[in-house]
Amino acid sequence: MLARHMQIESFHDRGTGTVTHVVADTRTGQAAVIDPVLDFEPHSGSLTCASADRVIDLLRARGWQLQWVLETHAHADHLSAAQHLRHVLGGKVAIGARIRQVQEMFRSVFRFERGFLPDGSQFDHLFEDGERFRIGELEVRALWVPGHTPADMAYLVEDAVFVGDTLFMPDVGTARADFPGGDAATLYRSIQRLLTLPDDTRVHVCHDYPPPARAAAWVSTVREQRSGNIHVRDGTTQEEFVRMRTARDASLSMPTLILPAVQVNVRGGRLPAAEGGRSYIQVPVNAFLKHGAVPQGI
Numbered sequence: 001m002l003a004r005h006m007q008i009e010s011f012h013d014r015g016t017g018t019v020t021h022v023v024a025d026t027r028t029g030q031a032a033v034i035d036p037v038l039d040f041e042p043h044s045g046s047l048t049c050a051s052a053d054r055v056i057d058l059l060r061a062r063g064w065q066l067q068w069v070l071e072t073h074a075h076a077d078h079l080s081a082a083q084h085l086r087h088v089l090g091g092k093v094a095i096g097a098r099i100r101q102v103q104e105m106f107r108s109v110f111r112f113e114r115g116f117l118p119d120g121s122q123f124d125h126l127f128e129d130g131e132r133f134r135i136g137e138l139e140v141r142a143l144w145v146p147g148h149t150p151a152d153m154a155y156l157v158e159d160a161v162f163v164g165d166t167l168f169m170p171d172v173g174t175a176r177a178d179f180p181g182g183d184a185a186t187l188y189r190s191i192q193r194l195l196t197l198p199d200d201t202r203v204h205v206c207h208d209y210p211p212p213a214r215a216a217a218w219v220s221t222v223r224e225q226r227s228g229n230i231h232v233r234d235g236t237t238q239e240e241f242v243r244m245r246t247a248r249d250a251s252l253s254m255p256t257l258i259l260p261a262v263q264v265n266v267r268g269g270r271l272p273a274a275e276g277g278r279s280y281i282q283v284p285v286n287a288f289l290k291h292g293a294v295p296q297g298i
Helices: 052-060 080-088 101-108 184-194 224-229 238-250 259-265
Strands: 004-014 018-025 032-034 037-041 045-048 065-069 092-096 123-128 132-135 138-144 153-157 161-163 201-205 219-221
Touching: 004 052, 018 052, 018 132, 018 161, 032 052, 032 132, 037 052, 037 259, 052 080, 065 080, 065 132, 080 092, 138 184, 184 238, 201 224, 219 224
Parallel strands: 032 065, 065 092, 092 123, 161 201
Antiparallel strands: 004 018, 018 032, 037 045, 132 138, 138 153, 153 161, 201 219
């Protein structure tokens, strides 16, 4: 029987298109926050917490205790507010166990401090595929859905699944697969795993980039995804998907916040270690060059 004491509240961050979800067990008052956003202004380097504070205000107003901050993956398009939430409200910060692979990859891109270890210790808990845990009395199952990155996790809570960037709304499609460690064929197989869930399962996405004709949205169903997703509806073969995804990814620019986001998010939402009382974000030149010749003689 599905839990009648589950409540879901969602917050859409227009600047990054990110959706933060709050899942609460109203019987016990325990809650989880999935993919919280820290506000970062790249032109000035200003870091603020208005978006996260909206989530904090909701939890306090409802009298809910924060039990978990759940990351679906190390995002490239926003900075995680996990540590801000944890500092203010408590709870554990968790992500998929294969974050270690992502940390190792990006340690070769950025000059992380000597003490940084790619062992996942920056998080309070690392989920394995199929691991079960609880939000209050609500049973949750962690599902490994790699392809967008090697470490993506979805969280199945009763009749709702929180899929991160793996799937978008049906009229937007699917995640890109051209980040380090990404793979379109792997992404296809992960999506098929999600689409074997019952048809009425509610699919909560982590981003929406709505076309002009509609407002932002973040909930569909497995049935709607299977019948109408423009990239991967029923009948789409793996070969067709990989061909489409590869061509589309080649046309996309890197996310605006990828450099600061990755450096913070592989640390569980922490800033790089301060030097002289100030934290710095690195800009590795040509680390993600997709097009164009490399300048010579400079």
